[in-house]
Amino acid sequence: MISVVILGAGNVATHLYKAFKITGDVKVTQWYNRNIEAINAYKNEVSITDDLSQLVEADVYIISVSDDAVKGLTKKLSFENRLVVHTSGTVKISDIDKKNRQGVFYPLQSFSKSAKIDFANVPFCIEAIKSEDYHLLKDIAIALGSPSKKVNSDQRKVLHLAAVFVNNFTNQLYRVAHEITESEGAEFEMLKPLILETAKKVQDLSPYVAQTGPAKRNDKKTLNKHAKLLTNRHHKDIYDLLTKSIQHTHGRKKL
Template sequence: MKTVTIIGSGNVAYHLYKAFSLAENILIQQVVARNKSALETFVSPDKLCTNFEEVVDSDFIIIAVSDNAVEKIAGLLKNFKGIIVHTSGATSLGVLNKHENHGVFYPLQTFSKSREVVFQDIPICIEANTKHNHLELNELACTISGNVQRVNSSQRRQLHMAAVFANNFSNHLFYLGGKICAENQLSFSILKPLIKETVDKLEVLSPYEAQTGPAKRNDQNTLEAHLSILESDLHKDIYTLLSQSLQETYGKKL
């Protein structure tokens, strides 16, 4: 039986708690955060802790907090024998150097408390300061995921940036598309089959092969018509920049 302490009360901490609660041979000893009310929404009372001086040592201490808080939280942990890891894609392994045993446990997924995920399908990227700790982290990750990969800090930063393009930016474009619909008395739901097919096609085609649209085919009339009806200068800039990127990708010029 391996023991786990989770530090954090946000989306990642929530889903790790759910996943490890169902995992075999894993015992969650504590979930730690200063925001008691946030913890009470998903943590059983006997595992809840709001005082960092009362954090107990575990085989694994998982710091699942925002990127800019990782180093500060790590500094509050003193004289722990367990492997201390963070879950940040954008933060290096080195921020935990003061701890004898440390690593990274980065689940590559977008998380919201309001939506359940199948952790078995989520890639977990691990890194550790020793071979032994890597093996231990690999074993831990395999209890909740069937896709565990060894990724170093440099690779992980690039992967995190790629994920921002693929997820965060694409979702914002969905928002902008929905905003245009709403401004013209149309429901966002009319776009959902298109969005679904956009993603589903990637099962059989590469993004390069799947691309369609006026910018790819160099349809200047449509591009200019769209720009003429966009009211926001920012939205015009976004439309133009993305169109330029598409044209460069497919060897055409605006």
């Protein structure tokens, strides 16, 4: 049984807590948050505290607070030589105060408060200085039913950046499609199967091979038809830049 103390009460911390609760191999022995109100609802099932000096001994301390707060919080820990990890995509492993054993346990997924998370779909990027710490973190991922991978800080940073492209930016393209359809009384609803299919396709094919459409074919007639339809200048900027990008990737045009 691996004992865990969770520090923080955001989306990731809360989803981790709930997932650990139903695994047999990991036990959350304590939950810390600066503002105890946020975790008060759990006081009957786990020891809660807002006092860092009261933290109990555990195999690993998982710090899941805002990026800016990680460094300061680890400085304030009063113990030494224990495994302390954060869950951030962008914070350096060395930002964890070096009096403890440093590690990273970054879930590469989008967490929202309400939506249920299936941890089978949450790959963990694991980093640790000591080999036994890496294996302990890997065992925690296994207990969650999650895939995991050894990822160093540079790789983690680019994965976090790439995640913005496939998550936030992709979602913004959905938003633009929503604006375009609604402006003509068409239904965004009609696009939902295509959205899902587009994401499914690159589970097996590379995005390069999966590409289709007028930009890739250099189908000028369709590109011109679209240009005429794009009355919103901002939508047009996105259309032009991504069309150029596709044509560059597929050898139609130099940037």
